[in-house]
Amino acid sequence: MLINQGKLQDAxxxxxxxxxxxxxxxxxxxxxxxxxxxxxxxxxxxDLYKKTLQLxxxxxxxxxxxxxxxxxxxxVKLAVESYAKAIKIKPNHPEAHNNLGVAFMALGDVISAxxxxxxxxxxxxxxPEAHNNLGVALRERGDIGLAxxxxxxxIELRPxxxxxxxxxxxxxxxxxxxxxSVQIYRL
Numbered sequence: 001m002l003i004n005q006g007k008l009q010d011a012x013x014x015x016x017x018x019x020x021x022x023x024x025x026x027x028x029x030x031x032x033x034x035x036x037x038x039x040x041x042x043x044x045x046x047d048l049y050k051k052t053l054q055l056x057x058x059x060x061x062x063x064x065x066x067x068x069x070x071x072x073x074x075x076v077k078l079a080v081e082s083y084a085k086a087i088k089i090k091p092n093h094p095e096a097h098n099n100l101g102v103a104f105m106a107l108g109d110v111i112s113a114x115x116x117x118x119x120x121x122x123x124x125x126x127x128p129e130a131h132n133n134l135g136v137a138l139r140e141r142g143d144i145g146l147a148x149x150x151x152x153x154x155i156e157l158r159p160x161x162x163x164x165x166x167x168x169x170x171x172x173x174x175x176x177x178x179x180x181s182v183q184i185y186r187l
Contacts, residue, residue, distance in 0.1 A: 008035050026055040030062055042069035060090035067099055071106075079103045094124040101133055105140075113137045128157040132164040139171050147171045 015032035018025070033048035049066045052059060067082035083100035086093055101116030117134035120127055135150030151168035155161055 008038060011035055024055055026052045026059065026062075029055065030059070030065075033062075033065065037065065037069060042072040045069045046073075058089050060086040060093060060096070063089065064093065064096045064099070067096070067103070071099070071103060076103050076106045080107070092123050094120040094127055094130065097123065098127065098130045098133060101130075101137065105133075105137060110137050110140050114141070126157055128154040128161055128164065131157065132161065132167060135164070135167055135171070139167070139174070144171050144174050148175075 012032060012035050015028050015035070018028050019032070029048045029052040033045040033052065036042075036044040036048060046066060046069045049062050049069070052062050056062075063082045063086035067079040067086065070076070070079035070082055080100065080103045083096045083103060086096040087100065090096070097116045097120035101113040101120065104110075104113035104116060114134065114137045117130050117137060120130040121134065124130070131150045131154035135147040135154065138144075138150060139147035148168060148171045151164045151171060154164035155168065158164070
């Protein structure tokens with residue numbers, strides 16, 4: 001309730017008090033970790049997520065959130081491991097597949113990234129971030145036409161999506177279509 005009201009510090013204090021009194025409720029640790037993440041404290045989040053997993057090992061969202069925190073800290077290989085664990089527990093987790101693709105791209109593994117984005121889109125075809133990210137990977141691989149199609153789909157799903165518009169512009173420029181790309185910004 002306090003979190004929904006934007007009272008993060010009050011919520012943090014309540015969770016810390018529960019922990020001080022010896023709670024073994026994994027949701028308390030997970031919620032406190034989420035608050036730390038919102039507040040830009042990924043290292044604190046990780047410690048709390050690890051405690052959450054000691055109490056409840058098969059918690060896909062915790063593994064996913066650990067992946068997010070690891071990425072924020074620049075620990076890409078650990079992020080890959082966390083996203084993979086989330087997917088193992090919950091194979092139909094489109095966000096984990098998408099973020100796994102982002103991590104693979106950070107490692108330079110374009111082929112695995114494309115596979116991850118495609119799986120995310122298989123699970124949720126109306127996912128503009130995954131369409132945009134797929135476009136980035138396809139463009140990196142040299143498949144400009146397919147990248148353009150992915151960016152267009154992302155823009156169709158979210159018409160004012162700046163990243164997709166910029167990426168579409170770059171891909172159109174790759175094809176020498178600068179006049180067309182200028183028109184994107186007039187939409």
